[in-house]
Amino acid sequence: MPAPSPKSLNVQRKSLVRRQFLKQATASLATASAGAVGCPAILRSASPNSMLQVGCIGVGGMGGHTMDQVAAHSKVKITALCDVDSGFLKRAGEKHPHATQHRDWRELMADHAEKFDAVTIGTPDHMHAAPTVSAIRAKKHVYLQKPMASTLHECRVITQEAAKAGVITQLGNQGRSSIESRMTVELLRSGAIGNIKEVILWENKALSWWPKNTDISGRGDAVPASLDWDLWLGVQESRPYFKDTYHPKTWRAWYGFGVGEMGDMGCHHFDISFDALQLTAPLRVRQLTPGSSGPLWGTQRMVELVFPGSEITADDTVKLTWHDGENRPDASRISLPQGVDQLPESGTFWIGERGSIFKNYRGGNPVVLPETDFPAEKYPTDLAPQNHYHDWVDAILAGRKACDDFSHGGPLTEAVLVGAMADRAAGDWLHWNRESQTFTDNESASALVRREYRDGWQIEGLG
Numbered sequence: 001m002p003a004p005s006p007k008s009l010n011v012q013r014k015s016l017v018r019r020q021f022l023k024q025a026t027a028s029l030a031t032a033s034a035g036a037v038g039c040p041a042i043l044r045s046a047s048p049n050s051m052l053q054v055g056c057i058g059v060g061g062m063g064g065h066t067m068d069q070v071a072a073h074s075k076v077k078i079t080a081l082c083d084v085d086s087g088f089l090k091r092a093g094e095k096h097p098h099a100t101q102h103r104d105w106r107e108l109m110a111d112h113a114e115k116f117d118a119v120t121i122g123t124p125d126h127m128h129a130a131p132t133v134s135a136i137r138a139k140k141h142v143y144l145q146k147p148m149a150s151t152l153h154e155c156r157v158i159t160q161e162a163a164k165a166g167v168i169t170q171l172g173n174q175g176r177s178s179i180e181s182r183m184t185v186e187l188l189r190s191g192a193i194g195n196i197k198e199v200i201l202w203e204n205k206a207l208s209w210w211p212k213n214t215d216i217s218g219r220g221d222a223v224p225a226s227l228d229w230d231l232w233l234g235v236q237e238s239r240p241y242f243k244d245t246y247h248p249k250t251w252r253a254w255y256g257f258g259v260g261e262m263g264d265m266g267c268h269h270f271d272i273s274f275d276a277l278q279l280t281a282p283l284r285v286r287q288l289t290p291g292s293s294g295p296l297w298g299t300q301r302m303v304e305l306v307f308p309g310s311e312i313t314a315d316d317t318v319k320l321t322w323h324d325g326e327n328r329p330d331a332s333r334i335s336l337p338q339g340v341d342q343l344p345e346s347g348t349f350w351i352g353e354r355g356s357i358f359k360n361y362r363g364g365n366p367v368v369l370p371e372t373d374f375p376a377e378k379y380p381t382d383l384a385p386q387n388h389y390h391d392w393v394d395a396i397l398a399g400r401k402a403c404d405d406f407s408h409g410g411p412l413t414e415a416v417l418v419g420a421m422a423d424r425a426a427g428d429w430l431h432w433n434r435e436s437q438t439f440t441d442n443e444s445a446s447a448l449v450r451r452e453y454r455d456g457w458q459i460e461g462l463g
Contacts, residue, residue: 052393055080055116055140057105057131060088061249062145063122066172067092069389070120070143076393079115082108084231085248103228105131113138118168118396121145124247126257127234129154130459136161136169143392145172146267148406148413150259152437153450155417157461159410170392170402171409175268176275177388184359184366186380188276188312192368193352195314199273200334200349202323203265203361207299209252212244214296235453235463253296256451259420260297261324266416267409269348269361273320274412278310281411281434282418283317289327291426300325303419314353322419334358337367421448 052075056067059081071078078096082105083089093101100115102108109131118141121131129149135142136158148155148171162169175181188196220240223229229241236256244250252258273279282305292298303322309315323329334349336342337358346361355373359366368374388403395402418432425445432439439445453463 050397051075051077052118052396053077053079053116055082055108055112055119056092056122057082057108057119057135058122058127059083059092060085061122062172063120064088064092066120066122066143066145066389068095069387070393071096073390073393075397080108080112084228085226087226104231106134109134109138113140117141118143122172124232124251124257125150125259125263126236126251129158129462130235130453130457132158133161133459133462136165136167139165139167141168141392141396143170143172143389144406144409146409146413147259147263147416148267148409150257150263150417151448151450152414152417152421154462155410155413156437159406161461162406162410168392168396168400168402169406169409170388170395171267171404171406171413172388173267173271173404173409173412174388176271176404177386177391179383179385180359180363180365181272182383182386183380184272184357185276186383187357187366187368188272188350191312192374192378193350193355193357195312195353196277196318196350197314197353198318198351199277199320200323200329200351201269201273201320201347202327202329202343203261203269203346204324204326204328205265205345207253207261207325209249209258209264210299211246211250211253213242214245214253216240216242216245216295218242235457237454255292255295255297255424258297259417260301260423261299262301262303262322262416262420262423265324265346266322266419267413269322269346270320270416271412272348272359273350274415275408277307277313277318279307279318279415282307282415282432284429284431285418285422286429287422287426289426291423293424298325298423300327301423302327303422305415305419307415335369337369338371421445424448 054070054076056078059067060083067078070076078099081089081092081096081099082102084103089101100112119135120143121128122145125147128144132142132144148158221243223241227247232247252264285303285305288302289300301324305320306317309317328343331343334343335356344360344362348359350357356369357366358369392402422430425442430439430445431441437449451463
């Protein structure tokens with residue numbers, strides 16, 4: 001019998017990795033379901049000097065930034081690196097020469113899980129859910145970049161699995177930890193402007209991640225030697241590689257990979273209102289601008305979301321309106337602080353029963369209006385600086401919840417995705433049922449809630 005070719009051996013290796021990993025993931029699911037909830041292993045692996053050993057899945061772009069920020073904690077040691085791009089992996093390896101290097105996160109989880117207690121995940125959105133759920137089922141603590149996932153179903157599964165496993169989780173919604181954001185939450189909760197009647201949000205930064213090439217009708221281009229294109233696609237169906245189209249950074253514009261501008265920035269902008277106003281799932285949503293139907297998300301939207309009210313809203317429901325893509329809100333409805341003569345690029349305006357709060361998203365403290373009614377001494381002054389990345393590490397070491405635990409980050413992302421999905425069914429109100437995860441009056445919108453994973457990549461309960 002002739003010796004197997006290198007290509008054949010590689011196929012066999014990948015098949016073995018998949019079988020090993022899927023077997024382990026299924027066993028982990030059974031263990032997590034049967035085990036006690038709320039009993040995480042804080043330092044599960046052999047951690048010398050009580051160091052938290054961290055593996056990093058996705059080490060380029062925002063994933064690399066996350067790795068750097070977590071690694072800056074004095075109690076962290078980066079012990080494993082994983083990326084489908086060898087260029088990113090090489091640069092990360094130069095920073096952490098003692099860490100093992102891997103291309104396939106399934107192989108990392110199946111064969112090297114003893115090397116780390118926790119993982120950071122900074123992959124493209126379409127590859128958030130699979131490694132996150134797998135890590136949680138393996139009882140690893142997880143820092144996951146926002147949005148939690150690109151489908152509502154994936155968000156729900158991640159949230160539920162994290163609650164069952166009892167691990168420490170953090171959504172990469174870094175603005176939540178800023179003094180300015182926490183100050184705004186306190187002001188809204190304190191009744192500084194009375195109960196809240198409405199919220200207006202806008203984000204009009206340039207779409208730096210929009211692909212230079214949007215024509216995917218041809219046979220494709222040669223895949224760079226540094227990139228494992230099949231691993232990059234992951235759970236998505238196979239397709240040709242095109243230069244300047246998906247990787248790096250330009251995947252967010254494509255349906256099935258990212259969730260457009262609202263998916264990119266929505267978790268940041270919604271967080272203050274979601275927290276302060278005690279919001280839950282939206283009741284209904286509609287997009288008032290033209291939607292999208294092809295392989296790309298729309299570049300501009302105005303979306304209204306109606307949420308159940310709470311004890312600090314003026315009515316039984318409260319409306320949030322999102323604007324992006326140079327689709328700015330009606331300036332006549334927004335009062336500006338002294339020294340501000342035009343709407344900034346991005347911001348939020350809360351309308352209350354006896355005043356309003358203005359906040360420039362790009363920085364600066366919230367301003368209560370009218371300013372003459374709210375002097376400086378009324379603003380909170382006891383808020384200490386907080387590092388969002390280090391809060392996760394400190395929470396693991398202390399055995400407490402992190403500030404953006406998935407119990408908060410999951411429902412937050414779901415609310416954002418309900419709004420984002422309206423881009424695919426613009427015009428009419430879509431009524432959302434959180435329990436059944438359906439848009440009750442629109443079957444085509446409900447079909448967007450979950451997706452199937454391609455053969456060889458399925459994970460129980462996900463796709």
